[in-house]
Amino acid sequence: AIQLTQSPSSLSASIGDRVTITCRASQGISSSLAWYQQKPGKAPKVVIYDASSLQSGVPSRFSGSGSGTDFTLTISSLQPEDFATYYCQQSNTYPYTFGQGTKLEIK
Amino acid sequence: EVQLVESGGGLVKPGGSLRLSCAASGFTFSSYYMNWVRQAPGKGLEWVASVSSTGNHIFYSDSVQGRFTISRDNAKNSLYLHMSSLGAEDTAVYFCARESTTWHAFDIWGQGTVVTVSS
Numbered sequence: 227a228i229q230l231t232q233s234p235s236s237l238s239a240s241i242g243d244r245v246t247i248t249c250r251a252s253q254g255i256s257s258s259l260a261w262y263q264q265k266p267g268k269a270p271k272v273v274i275y276d277a278s279s280l281q282s283g284v285p286s287r288f289s290g291s292g293s294g295t296d297f298t299l300t301i302s303s304l305q306p307e308d309f310a311t312y313y314c315q316q317s318n319t320y321p322y323t324f325g326q327g328t329k330l331e332i333k
Numbered sequence: 334e335v336q337l338v339e340s341g342g343g344l345v346k347p348g349g350s351l352r353l354s355c356a357a358s359g360f361t362f363s364s365y366y367m368n369w370v371r372q373a374p375g376k377g378l379e380w381v382a383s384v385s386s387t388g389n390h391i392f393y394s395d396s397v398q399g400r401f402t403i404s405r406d407n408a409k410n411s412l413y414l415h416m417s418s419l420g421a422e423d424t425a426v427y428f429c430a431r432e433s434t435t436w437h438a439f440d441i442w443g444q445g446t447v448v449t450v451s452s
Contacts, residue, residue, distance in 0.1 A: 227395070260438035262378075269428055269445060270370075270378065275438035313378050317437040320392040322368070322380040 228252050230314050232325035238333040243304045247328045249297040249314035258318035261290055261299045264327075265310045273312075274299060306332075335359035335441055337429050342446030349419050349450070355412040355429030355443055363387075363407040366432040368439060369414050371425035371448075379425075382414065383432070396422075419450045 229252040239245050257277040262270035272281045274290035287302040309332050314325040341353040369381040382403040383392045402415040412429050430439035
């Protein structure tokens with residue numbers, strides 16, 4: 227199975243900060259990567275699909291990049307509603323896999 | 334409104350069985366691959382199983398292969414997960430999720446149903 231390794235596992239940041247989360251795949255997955263945001267007690271919500279495409283309704287401060295094995299999610303200016311846990315997920319090859327998550331907390 | 338609603342969760346004894354359901358509405362269910370994803374308490378997301386739009390192609394994670402069965406009834410706009418030989422490690426919130434037909438992502442998720450395996 228393809229392993230996805232996210233870093234960091236947790237991150238403390240302030241309102242207005244620019245933050246970057248990385249996701250590394252154990253083998254190439256082209257651009258078949260999505261990023262999800264999950265808040266406590268809620269279902270995940272897709273923010274980025276196909277590595278770099280912004281899901282409809284998601285603020286433009288979110289962006290994604292990468293292909294092959296290395297991917298990033300960037301939030302350009304953190305807002306209070308962005309504090310959540312973020313997961314990457316590959317759907318290039320079964321079994322589909324998720325990264326272990328990155329918890330973004332308020333500093 | 335596009336919606337997925339899971340049901341069927343509950344408390345089950347180790348070694349027992351349970352069937353989860355996911356009712357879809359607001360979209361053409363028969364056009365989409367569907368998935369089950371679970372999340373153990375305090376843990377991350379784990380993909381469990383996937384079924385093609387027609388039900389002809391099915392995939393499982395290694396952790397549930399041979400114990401869980403995913404199925405669908407397109408006439409009833411419903412997705413199912415039959416779980417057997419349940420163990421404590423299967424305790425989780427189970428989400429159903431729609432896989433986009435045009436891009437790589439799960440674009441619609443249900444609210445989840447809780448499965449607790451305990452004696």
